[in-house]
Amino acid sequence: MKKTIKKVVIVGGGASGWMTAAMLAKMLGNHLDITLVESPDIGIIGVGEATIPAIQIFNQILGIKEADFIKYTKATFKLGIQFENWSTEREKYIHAFGVIGAQIGPCDFYNYWLRCKNKYELWDFSINAAAAKENKFEAKDKGFLKYAYHFDAILYAKYLANYSQDLGVERIEAKVEKVNVNKVSGHIDSILLDSEQTISGDLFIDCTGFKALLIEEALHTGYEDWTHWLPTNSAIAVPSKHINNEISPYTRAIAHKVGWQWRIPLQHRVGNGLVYSDKYIDKQEAERLLLSNIEGELLSKPRHFSFTTGKRKKLWNKNCVAIGLSSGFLEPLESTSLYLIQSSIVRLIKLFPSECLCNEEINEYNKQADLEFESIRDFIILHYKATTRQDSSFWKDRVAMDIPASLMHKIKLFKENGRIFKAEEDIFAKEAWVQVLVGQGVVPNSVDPLAEQMDSQKLENILNNYIKQIAIVIENIPLHKDYLSQF
Ligand SMILES: Cc1cc2nc3c(=O)[nH]c(=O)nc-3n(C[C@H](O)[C@H](O)[C@H](O)COP(=O)(O)OP(=O)(O)OC[C@H]3O[C@@H](n4cnc5c(N)ncnc54)[C@H](O)[C@@H]3O)c2cc1C
Known part of the structure; x- marks a missing residue:
């Protein structure tokens, strides 16, 4: 007899637990019975403070007003990340969100910039970089600046805890003492709490942080260790x-x-x-x-x-999905952990089992999650590998290390003719890759012939005009601190 997947048990009340509870309750709440168990004795990591722009969509789906979010989580706005002393000991560049330039021909804007790179900086064409340089910010309805937030993740988890409980999520304050695994199916049947209560469920979400209580301690899923590429621990x-x-x-x-x-x-x-x-x-x-x-x-x-950099061998194993730090960890250089929580939740909802746990769906989930983790891994490794720093054994080792073939291919493609192709699961836009490649000192040997078609004078006029337009916009927006004062 088929069994409906109805009872979801989330273990862990950090950002991952409450983000999962809130979104499941919002999207599938009429159909599901959701319980979250958290232990105040264990505590949460709570240091996730920087994000990428996608967090706006998450809040919008939940119906959280930006002004409420900014006030409650003591947030500020984020236009990008300034990397200082990465390529050499004294240089800096920004990975700014949003577009660089505009569509002015058949190939990407940066290819045209490459033709004139001795005259202009890539960031002359980024409105986000220009605003960041002047410490200015404004969020307009049409969103001409692309932004994320810096915020207090502990306050965010608290906000979402209230939100989720209002939507019917049951919160239990207790410590999980034992995870009961079915000897025949290998699935989790139930969890035993220190209050001696047993909670059974159809689907378990492991949000227990680095401990990975369900996915690893109970199910022994295994971990892919990427320390050889990203040795910070x-x-x-x-x-x-x-x-x-x-x-x-x-x-x-x-x-x-x-x-x-x-x-x-x-x-x-x-x-x-x-x-x-x-x-x-x-x-x-x-x-x-x-x-x-x-x-x-x-x-x-x-x-x-x-921490150990890497990821679980399967992020969804049997009837357990690992979300948050239990699924793996990539250092916070590009502020991607909270985003990975968000995308895991969206993926789970898109593939949510109805009547049975189907292997095809589980495999698809794991395939997509792996590709996403790997693309972020490659992007972070790029910051370490493409440097000219030789002032310590740490940096010398980074320059000398082997890198994944996927990243090697990307760097080589760019070095040849400035070409970048975006894979579906890569969360970073071409603009992000080009800024880090150029910022780290990777310069193409030649320019895409498509970009050579435009007349030089015409190109220069377009570029000068673009720079002027950015300057006018930036002049008319407030300082970030003044903009924030309204909250
Ligand atoms: C140094 C550092 C910097 C970071 N910076 C950023 C950043 O800038 N941007 C970003 O996006 N992310 C960042 N992160 C990641 C971010 O902190 C996490 O993704 C986020 O806090 C989610 O954590 P979590 O909910 O998975 O785990 P945790 O916060 O560790 O929560 C684990 C939960 O599990 C519960 N639990 C554990 N065991 C049991 C048990 N036996 N019984 C009951 N409950 C249990 C705990 O009570 C807790 O509620 C950073 C992480 C680190 C380590």
């Missing part, structure tokens, strides 16, 4: 006070000799952190390095984290 996070009332509308990612430091401005504080590998520096030294590079007064003690 430790982080320290500490908030500090703002030193002035300037709030930059971008994240800063500052490379050091043994890793990199983030600076993320929220309304009420700055989030700081260092990502490093303990092979090159010990915990105490790393803490000293971070603290000596923080400008404002510290607001709490530094918190230390350890």
Whole structure:
């Protein structure tokens, strides 16, 4: 007899647990019976503060008004990420969201820019980069600036907890003591709580963070370790006070000799952190390095984290789906973890089982999730591999390391004639790849012949005109801090 998939049990009440509960309740709430178990004794990671623009869509689907979100989570706006000291010890560039230039011919705009690269910078044609440079921001209805947010992920999880419970999600405060796995099917039958209550379910969502209580401890799914490509395995996070009332509308990612430091401005504080590998520096030294590079007064003690870069061999195994840190972890260089939670939830909803757990659907889910993880992995590796830094063994090792064939192919294609092709599951636009490639110092040997067709004078006029238009727009928008004051 076929069994309807009706009872969903989510274990974990961090950002992943509550984002999953909220979206499942919103989209499938009439059909599902959703329970979330969380243990305040275990606590949450709660350091996800920088995001990519897709988070806007997530909030829109949930019907969360931007103004409410900004106020509640103490958010600021983010136009991109400024990379400092990545290609050499002294250079910086921005990975700005949104378009670069406009469609002016049959090939991508950056191909035309490549023809004139000695005269103009790529970022002269990015409106986001221009606004970031002036610390300006405005969200207009038509959205001419493409943006994400910096926000307090703990407050976001709390907001979504209230939202989900209003939509009927049952919240249980307890610790899971045991996961009962069916000896015949290998599926999870139920979880046993420290309150001695047993909760059974049809589908279990593992949102237990790095612990991966269901997908790994109970189901032994296995983990693909990518440390050989991304060797950072430790982080320290500490908030500090703002030193002035300037709030930059971008994240800063500052490379050091043994890793990199983030600076993320929220309304009420700055989030700081260092990502490093303990092979090159010990915990105490790393803490000293971070603290000596923080400008404002510290607001709490530094918190230390350890992780292994990689992903679960199957993100959906039997009747258990891993979402959030339980599914894997890629360091926060491109602010992709909260996005991966969002896309996992959307994928799950698109493939949600109705009457049975069908292998084809599970395989499709895993295939799409793998491709997405791998494309982000490649994008992050690019920042380390394409550098000329030789000032420490950390950087020398990054330059010398082997990289995945998929990334090698991408770099070679760009180096030849400036060509970039976007795969379906790649979350990064061509503009993102070109900015990091150029920012890291990868320059094509020649230009796509299609871009050579345009007359030089005509091209120069178009480019000059574009720069003028950007300047006019930027002149007329407010400073980010003034724009924020309305919230
Ligand atoms: C250093 C660092 C920096 C980061 N920066 C960013 C960033 O800038 N941008 C971004 O998008 N992401 C970032 N992330 C990732 C982001 O923090 C996570 O994706 C996000 O917080 C979601 O975490 P989670 O909900 O999966 O796990 P957690 O927050 O760890 O939550 C786990 C939950 O499981 C529960 N739990 C565990 N065991 C049990 C049990 N036995 N019984 C009951 N409950 C249990 C806990 O109580 C908790 O509620 C960063 C991560 C790290 C480590």
